[in-house]
Structure formats: C-alpha cells, structure tokens
Amino acid sequence: MASLKDIAKLAGVSETTASKALNNYADVSEETKRKVRELAEKYDYTPNMAARNLARKKSNIIGLVLSDIRETDSNGNIIFRILIGAKNFCADKDFELLIISTDSKKQKDKKLAQLCRERQIAGVIIYGLKPGDPYFEEIAKAKLPCIAVDIRIKGEHLATVTTDNVAAVQEVVSHLYSKGHRNIAFINGLKQADVSKYRERGYRKALRELELPINESYIKYADYYEDMAYEKTSELINENPEVTAIFCASDLMALGALRAIKDLGKAVPGQVALVGFDGIQLSDYSSPRLTTVVQDFKEIGRVAAEKLIKMINNEAVEAVDYVPYNFRIRESI
C-alpha cells in the first residue's frame, strides 16, 4: 500500500526526487538514490502502473484478441500455447498481456478501438478472426498497431506471423511422393480461411513440381471439423479408391479421416497413408500415431509479441514472419 508519496515522505525528499531516484535519473545524488531505494525496498513499494501510464501518456499493455473461443475446441491448446508464448515475452519486457475475447455479436456492440482505449491497450495480436468479422475491416482501417496470426492483412501498422504453410505442405507432399505415392488427396479446412488457401497452394504447387496431375475430386473441404472430415473422407475414398495417401489440413480432421478409412476396411498406413497438420496433443496418442506438421505455437506467440512491441516503439519490422515448423514423421505413413 505504500505509495510514492509515502516513500518520499519517509526519505525526506519530494515526490519528484523520489520518482527520479527510482527511475534512475542522472540528476539525483547517489546518496539520495540509495536512501530512496532502500525505503522502497523496505516497504515493498511498487509503482502503480495505471497511474504511471496515465502520467506518461504511454501504455505497456497489449491485447490478445481471440474470437469465438470455445473451451471444448481442440484448438483450445493452440490458443493457450500462443498465449503462453506471448505472455512470457511480455513478462520479460515488462509488458502486460490482456486477453480480449470477442465474438461476432460483441464486435458489433463495441469497436475494437474503444475496447483498446478503455483498457489503455497499445496494440493487439489477433487470432481466429474470420473474414467478415467487424473487427477485420476495422483493423485494416484503424491505426492501431496489430499483429495478425495466420492472416495476411496489409498496412503500415500491420504485420503477420505465421507458419510457412506453402512450404510445409510441399514438404509433406514431396515426402509422400518419395515414398511412392502418386494419388495423394487433400482434405482441406474452411475454404475462406487464409491458412486453408496457403495450404492448398502448397498442395497444388507440390503436385505441379512433381509433375503429377491435379485431380479436383481429390480435394475436399471439411471446414476443420472432425465429423465433417469423416464424411468427406468416406466420400473421397468411395469415389477414388485408387488414393493411397491423404493429407489433412488439421490433425483433428486427420483423426476423423482415420476413423473413416478404418470404417471402410482399409489399413493405415498399410493401404492409405495419412498426414495431419498442427501437432496437437491428440496426434501423438492416436493409433497409429499421426504423422503431422508440428507448428510451434508458443514461438508464434512469442514472435507476435516481440514484433508488436517493436511496432509500438516505432521500430521497423518485416511484413511477414515465418516461424519454423517441424514435419514429424510418426506411424501413419
């Protein structure tokens, strides 16, 4: 409960001097500094950040904007990992990370800019926003420093952090090819999502470079739902029994695909090789254990926070940062 005023009084100096002493200003005698600091230590003094930010007209708070979170989602872990990565970095830099959870409805009630003003937020990291969400447009227009995870938005105050989806998928497909597969199908996620587009781009590019024909009936969209992936996979295999490998744009969909393949009486990896994407915990516990592209979400969160803080400090940053992924080969291929 000790305030700067208390410490100043105890030290027999003005608040100004006490403040300067604690902030290590050059124009305060060592003797005074020592005294003030001792007292501060003794009484567990800690500056009130809100008051400090108010006075400095600055803020050390950044927001993590999450849209439509469902705690039951398999991606709960993904969000959590991003959160931890960002949080840890912020802690190191004496920044505060505030979670802002919204949904499409809430976004109509209050602008992001208002939320940020209300909470003194200097910049935001966004994850999970869908095209069409009100914030989506607002961010592009506003001048709020913003890092978009997995979404490409262009602008002076905007930057992106993501996994190199194109390269990752190319690596997957090439590896499948090298194992002898020639009929490689693709269960993609929600068509509108940016990541889906890039993953599909990687798939098509890989096939072209390998001089394999692109069979449009080999591409299905299961919107990142496990059950939908089950259905689409059944469909796929019934229509194209010659398929020997399936790449899914998420592990959860791969799990759905796995069930479908088994239910069709085919063996994984014996008759159909299966690859997922994300590297969620479940992928390591299925049987067979899933070969997948492990994304480093914690690092994504860290890099996002790092870039955002740089932007807030008016330092230049790259428009897009790619965080290394890890193609982890396990039992399903």
Add this chain to the structure above:
Amino acid sequence: MASLKDIAKLAGVSETTASKALNNYADVSEETKRKVRELAEKYDYTPNMAARNLARKKSNIIGLVLSDIRETDSNGNIIFRILIGAKNFCADKDFELLIISTDSKKQKDKKLAQLCRERQIAGVIIYGLKPGDPYFEEIAKAKLPCIAVDIRIKGEHLATVTTDNVAAVQEVVSHLYSKGHRNIAFINGLKQADVSKYRERGYRKALRELELPINESYIKYADYYEDMAYEKTSELINENPEVTAIFCASDLMALGALRAIKDLGKAVPGQVALVGFDGIQLSDYSSPRLTTVVQDFKEIGRVAAEKLIKMINNEAVEAVDYVPYNFRIRESI
C-alpha cells in the same frame, strides 16, 4: 481518442456534469443526459478504466494466478477452461481478468501483494500453487481476497472452489464394486497435493463402507505423470496380479496405466477395468475410450470469479463451493 473533456466541451457542460450524465446520476436533467450521450456515441467515447479506477480508488481487475505453466502440459486445456469460465463471467460483470503467471523463482523476487498493487488487482484466483511456494504462505497472511481452486486454505479473505473429490471417487469405487470388482487399486498423484489427499480419502472411505479390506500395496503414487503411472502400474500388477480394477487420479496417468496393462498382456476392460479422472480431451480418444470423472473446469472458473467478485464487494460467501462433476462411463470398464 475522445476524452471526457472533449465530450464535455462539445456538449457545453463541465466535465463533472458530463461524467454524471454518462454514469446516469439522478441529478442531471434528461435533456443534458441525452445531449452528452449522443455526443459520446458519436465520437465513440469510452471511459478510460485506469483513470476511473484511480479516481474511484477501486479496481475492477482480478488476477488469475497460475504457477509453473507449461504449454505442453496436458493440463494446458484444464487451465484454459478455467480461464474461459472466469473470463466470461468477468466480462459480464465488467470486470477484467488478468493472468499472472509465476513460478517458484519469480515468487521470490516479487511478492504477490506487490504484483497486485502494481496492476491494481482487487483479488485473485489461484490455481496450481504447490505447498511450499512462497505465495502460498503469503496468501494465508495477507488480506487480499482470494479464491483457491482445488486447495483448502482457511481465512477470512479466502475461499475454495473445487470438485467434490471424495464423493466422486466414492462413486467410482462403488460403481466398480457393483460391477463385481473386489480388488480395486488406486494410482494416486502427487501425495502432497490437496486433491490427491481428498481423492485418497474417497478411495479409503468407499472401501470401508463397502467393507472391503484396504491393501496398502494397492495404492501407488505417480505424481500425475503419465510415464510414472506406467511404471507404477506395471509394478502394481506384477505384485498384485489379482487386481481387476484400477482407478487413476488423472486421465493422463490412466493413459500411462493403460499402456502398462496392455504391455503386460492384459486386456482393458476384459481383465482389468480402468477409470481416470479429469475428463481431458484425450480420455475420449484412447482405445478403449476412458471411463472418467469429468470435471467442469469452465464452471469452476466461473464460480471462482463469481465468488471472488462477491468477496471484493464484501458480500458473504461459502468457505467451500463444490462444482458438480460427471462420472462418465465409457469403454474402459
């Protein structure tokens, strides 16, 4: 960027009147209120919470204190669910939820009270603190309103939210008994943890009430680690081949136990029935799917936030709240 001052100026009234109008004070004419509110709406005015809290000498911020979080932990999801539950409730009550992540080292550097002062935190929810952590003692002594999840700490400013572990385990054991099992073993977690104590109490109580002998060699401690559970289970079964049912104090340990049982050439549930605890996502994906006590972590988070806010408002609350669990019977028994 519009401030109260701006709105007041535009409306041609004093800041005070503008403030009163926006906060719906009775002693402001409807006419003035309307005018001020219109302007506020027009310019997207939102009060700066930090400044408001400063002036009111109150805070609408509560902290969620998390210790030693590892994003790779299976309990990442648990923490996340608690977080969402608490967050949603806070959002409804216009409270802010701030995550405070610490570890045993950090706890030595800065007291919890300091962290809270720094961030204007009115009260905290703690989860995952271990006995011996510096904060543990501090919380008992300090006067900070505090809700401990899964930990019993007594005190005026303290309360607990948890699952009724004793009852849950009794239900598990009784059910196993009703299925004909008489040799029921127990893989417990970290002996020092509060939840472990209560789960063990439930186990012993159930056996007593069923008039089954308590065989101490049926009780092992695997500290909530999957690998350790694997070893302890192997040990258990080798020493006591007559065991036909094993209850594990966490799903993750149950997964380790499952591997052990299979590796020993026994079938689940054919030769050994297996029950877990927690209801993590993995429990629903193992084969066989795990029978388990599903804890409602989101609700735990919600109740924790609700109680804490009541305490902050000086309302009376129960010392302990039990959040309903769900004994979910699946394939492993």
Add this chain to the structure above:
DNA sequence: CTGTTAGCGCGTTCAC
C-alpha cells in the same frame, strides 16, 4: 440541476 475544487498516483518540465 450544474459547476468548482480537490485529488487518485505518478511523471515531466523548468526554475531554483
């Protein structure tokens, strides 16, 4: 009903 004064806890000129 409205405005003046004062202050929350802190940082920043700018004289002294």
Add this chain to the structure above:
DNA sequence: GTGAACGCGCTAACAG
C-alpha cells in the same frame, strides 16, 4: 541536485 507546479482522465464532495 532538488522541488514546485502542472497534467494525465476521471470521479467525489460540496456549493451554488
């Protein structure tokens, strides 16, 4: 080296 004065954005107590 030091401190008085002022302001950050807002609210509370009190006059008018």
